[in-house]
Amino acid sequence: MASLAALSSNLFNGGCLWKYQDELKVSNAGKLRIRVTSMASSSPAQSLQFADGKANKLEKLRIGVLGASGYTGSEIIRLLRNHPHFQITLMTADRKAGQSIESVFPHLVTQDLPNLVAVKDADFSAVDALFCCLPHGTTQEIIKSLPTNLKIVDLSADFRLQDIAEYEEWYGQPHKATALQKEAVYGLTEISRREIQSARLVANPGCYPTSVQLPLIPLIKSNLIEVRNIIIDSKSGVSGAGRGAKEANLYTEIAEGIHSYGITRHRHVPEIEQGLSEAANSKVTVSFTPHLMPMSRGMQSTIYVEMAPGVTTQDLKDHLGNYYEHEEFVVLLKNKEVPHTRHVRGSNYCLMNVFPDRIPGRAIIISVIDNLVKGASGQALQNLNLMMGIQENLGLGCLPLFP
Numbered sequence: 001m002a003s004l005a006a007l008s009s010n011l012f013n014g015g016c017l018w019k020y021q022d023e024l025k026v027s028n029a030g031k032l033r034i035r036v037t038s039m040a041s042s043s044p045a046q047s048l049q050f051a052d053g054k055a056n057k058l059e060k061l062r063i064g065v066l067g068a069s070g071y072t073g074s075e076i077i078r079l080l081r082n083h084p085h086f087q088i089t090l091m092t093a094d095r096k097a098g099q100s101i102e103s104v105f106p107h108l109v110t111q112d113l114p115n116l117v118a119v120k121d122a123d124f125s126a127v128d129a130l131f132c133c134l135p136h137g138t139t140q141e142i143i144k145s146l147p148t149n150l151k152i153v154d155l156s157a158d159f160r161l162q163d164i165a166e167y168e169e170w171y172g173q174p175h176k177a178t179a180l181q182k183e184a185v186y187g188l189t190e191i192s193r194r195e196i197q198s199a200r201l202v203a204n205p206g207c208y209p210t211s212v213q214l215p216l217i218p219l220i221k222s223n224l225i226e227v228r229n230i231i232i233d234s235k236s237g238v239s240g241a242g243r244g245a246k247e248a249n250l251y252t253e254i255a256e257g258i259h260s261y262g263i264t265r266h267r268h269v270p271e272i273e274q275g276l277s278e279a280a281n282s283k284v285t286v287s288f289t290p291h292l293m294p295m296s297r298g299m300q301s302t303i304y305v306e307m308a309p310g311v312t313t314q315d316l317k318d319h320l321g322n323y324y325e326h327e328e329f330v331v332l333l334k335n336k337e338v339p340h341t342r343h344v345r346g347s348n349y350c351l352m353n354v355f356p357d358r359i360p361g362r363a364i365i366i367s368v369i370d371n372l373v374k375g376a377s378g379q380a381l382q383n384l385n386l387m388m389g390i391q392e393n394l395g396l397g398c399l400p401l402f403p
């Protein structure tokens with residue numbers, strides 16, 4: 001793999017070896033913008049050929065997926081199917097170690113993938129980068145023991161909170177990798193692109209915090225909304241709880257009804273407040289209540305905010321529209337269109353819109369994402385693309401599923 005090593009080393013040094021062109025914007029009923037990308041003359045394959053002078057076959061970066069038998073891991077595998085420069089060479093599982101991926105997820109049968117192995121049996125010399133899709137609380141020790149040259153995107157909550165004491169308070173256990181915590185970059189892609197590009201370890205945001213911070217951070221940074229009295233009402237599909245069997249997630253427990261949970265105590269509160277406080281440059285406290293919905297995937301956050309004096313809902317719309325104008329995956333809907341979770345199913349889009357409240361001076365912001373894609377695996381892939389110097393949206397251009 002000498003040529004791959006040459007390529008990797010160039011990428012790890014922050015080089016962006018290849019560029020993509022032919023951006024084609026397609027309007028989908030005036031709502032979504034799709035970019036079709038194709039390789040320009042300086043492709044990674046060509047760089048690779050130049051690197052060893054004789055390679056004539058495309059080589060890819062070798063990707064490991066820890067927790068491949070879970071929901072977010074399987075979504076990573078689905079997305080990587082269309083990635084021209086990433087090839088999965090390692091997949092781990094816990095209870096399902098030893099099995100083939102198609103025995104765990106039959107819809108992935110057409111892919112040529114290695115069998116699932118236990119983390120303790122994984123050969124990390126066979127990978128250049130990792131997606132870590134393990135339950136929170138298990139990841140710190142595992143990542144701490146890995147070779148330090150690996151680029152890692154951790155989808156768990158283990159490295160999201162910069163304040164160790166806050167982590168220990170909200171997660172109820174000691175932090176086991178405090179040195180690594182200092183290195184970890186919080187990976188809200190559209191907000192922290194530059195930091196992500198040079199990161200080795202990225203803490204991928206939680207799904208609720210993604211749906212909340214994408215609309216609020218630009219508005220707070222521009223002082224368009226007050227940072228007091230922010231009320232967030234969020235709703236999630238059941239896949240947000242992972243694939244592990246839990247009584248509370250049985251069909252009989254969640255079908256034909258909804259319920260709130262984690263009222264004032266949900267572990268995403270400190271994550272949301274961390275991001276909003278950084279944007280405001282002062283401590284922000286929010287009222288956040290999540291709800292479990294009888295649907296398999298998707299998430300909506302309805303956010304009630306107070307506007308700064310003299311600001312109108314049109315000002316909020318104009319600002320969000322401008323802020324995300326060149327973003328492929330964050331879309332401000334037009335006019336009074338209401339975001340719907342069905343419109344983002346299976347895709348990496350965040351759709352949002354702003355509405356006037358009946359209470360003068362207040363606005364209602366609604367954002368929707370697919371918790372498993374923009375709220376997890378899709379954003380993780382955007383982040384790894386950035387970390388590897390690859391065009392950020394590669395592998396993610398799929399249209400939403402409808403219905």
Ligand SMILES: NC(=O)C1=CN([C@@H]2O[C@H](COP(=O)(O)OP(=O)(O)OC[C@H]3O[C@@H](n4cnc5c(N)ncnc54)[C@H](OP(=O)(O)O)[C@@H]3O)[C@@H](O)[C@H]2O)C=CC1
Nearest residue numbers: 067069070071072093094095096133136156240242243376
């Ligand atoms: N689901 C979602 O919407 C989102 C989840 N996340 C985060 O992503 C991470 C993965 O979530 P999700 O995919 O839903 O979880 P799942 O429960 O669906 O999958 C967990 C995976 O980790 C493996 N695993 C479980 N315990 C251990 C262990 N002790 N050691 C090693 N491997 C283990 C499981 O293996 P096996 O199947 O063999 O038991 C499985 O592959 C979590 O940290 C979650 O908080 C982030 C954003 C959104």
Ligand SMILES: CC(=O)N[C@@H](CCC(=O)OP(=O)(O)O)C(=O)O
Nearest residue numbers: 157206207208236237238240241
């Ligand atoms: C429905 C449901 O249970 N959702 C999860 C959040 C899932 C998520 O995205 O966040 P993490 O990555 O932090 O796990 C919860 O409320 O804990």
